[in-house]
Amino acid sequence: MNNVEHGAADHGAADHGTADHGTADHGAAGHISAQLERANGLLERVLAEVAKTPSTHAIFVDAGYLYAAAGRLAAGTEDRRSFDLDAEGLIEALIDKARTIFADSRLLRVYWYDGARRRIHTTEQQSIAELPDVKVRLGNLNANNQQKGVDSLIRSDLESLARHRAISDAALIGGDEDLVSAVEAAQGYGARVHLWGIEAPDGRNQAEPLLWEVDSQRTFDLDFFKPYVSRRAATPTYEAGPAAQRPTREDVRFVGAQIAAKWLAARGREALVGLLPGHPYLPGSVDQELLVEAERMLQYSLRGQSDLRRALRDGFWDHLRTQY
Numbered sequence: 001m002n003n004v005e006h007g008a009a010d011h012g013a014a015d016h017g018t019a020d021h022g023t024a025d026h027g028a029a030g031h032i033s034a035q036l037e038r039a040n041g042l043l044e045r046v047l048a049e050v051a052k053t054p055s056t057h058a059i060f061v062d063a064g065y066l067y068a069a070a071g072r073l074a075a076g077t078e079d080r081r082s083f084d085l086d087a088e089g090l091i092e093a094l095i096d097k098a099r100t101i102f103a104d105s106r107l108l109r110v111y112w113y114d115g116a117r118r119r120i121h122t123t124e125q126q127s128i129a130e131l132p133d134v135k136v137r138l139g140n141l142n143a144n145n146q147q148k149g150v151d152s153l154i155r156s157d158l159e160s161l162a163r164h165r166a167i168s169d170a171a172l173i174g175g176d177e178d179l180v181s182a183v184e185a186a187q188g189y190g191a192r193v194h195l196w197g198i199e200a201p202d203g204r205n206q207a208e209p210l211l212w213e214v215d216s217q218r219t220f221d222l223d224f225f226k227p228y229v230s231r232r233a234a235t236p237t238y239e240a241g242p243a244a245q246r247p248t249r250e251d252v253r254f255v256g257a258q259i260a261a262k263w264l265a266a267r268g269r270e271a272l273v274g275l276l277p278g279h280p281y282l283p284g285s286v287d288q289e290l291l292v293e294a295e296r297m298l299q300y301s302l303r304g305q306s307d308l309r310r311a312l313r314d315g316f317w318d319h320l321r322t323q324y
Contacts, residue, residue: 055168062174063114069198074229093284115147155182162191175206227288256315
């Protein structure tokens, strides 16, 4: 009898031990499950935050390459003294192009790299530096008018912006093989680098090693640059010197509004709806049309006069926005 009772007691003890073990396993599983739920919740919040954060792009322009290649293509010469470049109009066209290519991205700014003696801005470089969303960075210009230090400036900016996650995409306008290290540095921090080039009348004007390293390539043709590059003539169509009376900003602003009224009447409200999301920028074709018509009405050249060009666009936009 005692043996039976003892055995029963042992069996009960064994059952109790099994129950305790099962409870422990259940508790551990619950703890792990709770941790997984918290981790999943955290991941969902991070992904939601990332989804709300727009990607960002910047445009990096090696002005030495741009002047030489665009001048040769559109004016038949690389000599800056022989042609005029509407840098403001061209920069806006590049911004507009980037907006189309990087559709779900916002512009950080345009970086404009050029050379100047003792790194002192020229009048043209000062006008470019005053443009919104543009940062002018200057290297040196030696006795042979060759840029020095520009490539290192591009690398420094590209690498720094990529390292701090300030940009996700970089549009690089240049052709020098020395830019390969800048591309590699930015890519090393996760940024994508897109090389933009200018059509060469014959052969290539960009180094092959540079073409190999970038994430994508794009070439702009003569039609893209033609509105912004013009060969200098002995007698310009409209004078902008002392012989011509400079219009006031209000005069130019009023002309901009007049042109906007004509533009709207000719194209209709559908065209206006398509234009408004780009404010304050205008597509390159519209901006060039505005400039040419304004110069005709004013009988005065607005090339290189950034304050009057801004007043013209302000007047154009003021009228359009009152009609929406």
